[in-house]
Amino acid sequence: MLSAAVPEPTSWQADAACRDADAETFFSLDESRQQEALELCAACPVRRECLEHALIHGEQYGIWGGTREGERRRIMRERRRAA
Ligand code: SF4
Incomplete structure (x- = not known):
């Protein structure tokens, strides 16, 4: 049973393909693990x-929504330019 201090996952997180995966895979510097x-x-x-969550919360590290850090920075630059 989860402790009351542990926040419930948001609805989209419950459907995540990575919910049972090793989180280290998403924060590894190893290219083969990043590909995985x-x-x-x-x-x-x-x-x-997932990508919108990462952009809204400024997640700087790891792979979120199929993007690496550099790609998220590029998306944010494009959004600022378009605003
Ligand atoms: S997009 Fe990738 S990081 Fe995000 S929930 Fe799905 S599998 Fe996990």
Whole structure:
């Protein structure tokens, strides 16, 4: 049973393809592990929600929504330019 101090996952997190995966895979500097994470993301039904979460919360590290850090920075630059 979860402690009351542990927040419940949001609805999209419950459907994440990575929910049973090793979180280290998504924060590894190793290219082959990053590819493994990106492949999971490619088949994930909540990829868009995950990416928006990462952008809104300024997640600087790791793979979120099928993107690496650099790609998220680029998306944010494009959004600022378009605003
Ligand atoms: S898009 Fe990737 S990081 Fe995000 S929930 Fe899905 S598998 Fe996990």
